[in-house]
Amino acid sequence: MPARIIDGKQIAADLRADLAREAAALRERGLVPGLTVILVGEDPASVIYTRNKQQVAAELGYKSELIRLPATTTQDELLELIARLNADPTVHGILIQSPLPPGLDEEFIFSQVHPDKDVDGFHPVNVGRLWTGQKGLVPCTPAGIMHMLRVTGIDPKGLRAVVVGRSNIVGKPMAALLLNAHATVTLCHSRTRDLPAVCREADILVAAVGRARMITADYVKPGAVVIDVGVNKVPGTKNKIVGDVDFEPVAEVAGHITPVPGGVGPMTIAQLMKNTLIAARRAWGLPEEG
Numbered sequence: 001m002p003a004r005i006i007d008g009k010q011i012a013a014d015l016r017a018d019l020a021r022e023a024a025a026l027r028e029r030g031l032v033p034g035l036t037v038i039l040v041g042e043d044p045a046s047v048i049y050t051r052n053k054q055q056v057a058a059e060l061g062y063k064s065e066l067i068r069l070p071a072t073t074t075q076d077e078l079l080e081l082i083a084r085l086n087a088d089p090t091v092h093g094i095l096i097q098s099p100l101p102p103g104l105d106e107e108f109i110f111s112q113v114h115p116d117k118d119v120d121g122f123h124p125v126n127v128g129r130l131w132t133g134q135k136g137l138v139p140c141t142p143a144g145i146m147h148m149l150r151v152t153g154i155d156p157k158g159l160r161a162v163v164v165g166r167s168n169i170v171g172k173p174m175a176a177l178l179l180n181a182h183a184t185v186t187l188c189h190s191r192t193r194d195l196p197a198v199c200r201e202a203d204i205l206v207a208a209v210g211r212a213r214m215i216t217a218d219y220v221k222p223g224a225v226v227i228d229v230g231v232n233k234v235p236g237t238k239n240k241i242v243g244d245v246d247f248e249p250v251a252e253v254a255g256h257i258t259p260v261p262g263g264v265g266p267m268t269i270a271q272l273m274k275n276t277l278i279a280a281r282r283a284w285g286l287p288e289e290g
């Protein structure tokens, strides 16, 4: 029996529609959420992602700004800009697109965004809040995955979750979110021994390794929920991408599966819009939900 497809495109569209409604209601009270996205350099994928972020924020009725800087920008210039945005009360979310060009200290730069405006959830204060179960801002991709699970009716409580990949952007925060949702979590990586056997334990399997089609059907327990975070270019094609999961054979075994494209990817930007609204509501002293 083939798996049920979790349609990230549709879930993201529904979330954006909810956020647009909420933003419209706030605008009637004179409150406008503000997002500033910073792109340094010309990385082609980053140019597209940041343009999309700016456009989606504008479509939702946010104050939306994309600041594009040359790859020659110095660390001091970038820090000066961040300090100005930290002090600007009309800006509730600041996002610096990753990767930054060589010569810029990404970790330090991210740590200079005010934690309450850190809509990427990368600041060490927000990382600490996440792991201690406190309210903060959570990285968009894993927070978006939790939203997908919620609307699909999948409650991680009591389930075994395996996350493959230990990046700061996806793997680690994903593990923390699943743990906070009362799953029993295993975080795997390239040195995990007998990875297929560990993955076969999973009721929820999250693949975030960045290796095309690495998760084959023999990694998957029948009926498992398989979440594919991979975005891997197919060599020799212009724009074709595949995930970390070998989709067709895995879909024969899994109970639910996210496709690539159209699964987790679209949730990243929708969740960024949600994080911006959360940051704005907190800045205005309003309760979290509309």
Ligand SMILES: Nc1nc2c(c(=O)[nH]1)N[C@@H](CN(C=O)c1ccc(C(=O)N[C@@H](CCC(=O)O)C(=O)O)cc1)CN2
Pocket (backbone or CB within 6 Å): 049, 095, 096, 097, 098, 099, 120, 140, 141, 169, 231, 239, 241, 260, 261, 262, 263, 264, 265, 266, 267, 268, 269
């Ligand atoms: N500051 C940040 N930098 C980066 C982040 C981030 O969350 N914050 N994440 C990634 C890139 N990213 C957003 O920035 C992103 C990646 C993928 C998608 C997406 O919608 N993917 C589509 C396919 C797109 C394609 O065809 O190429 C999909 O999976 O359906 C959105 C956003 C790194 N940098």
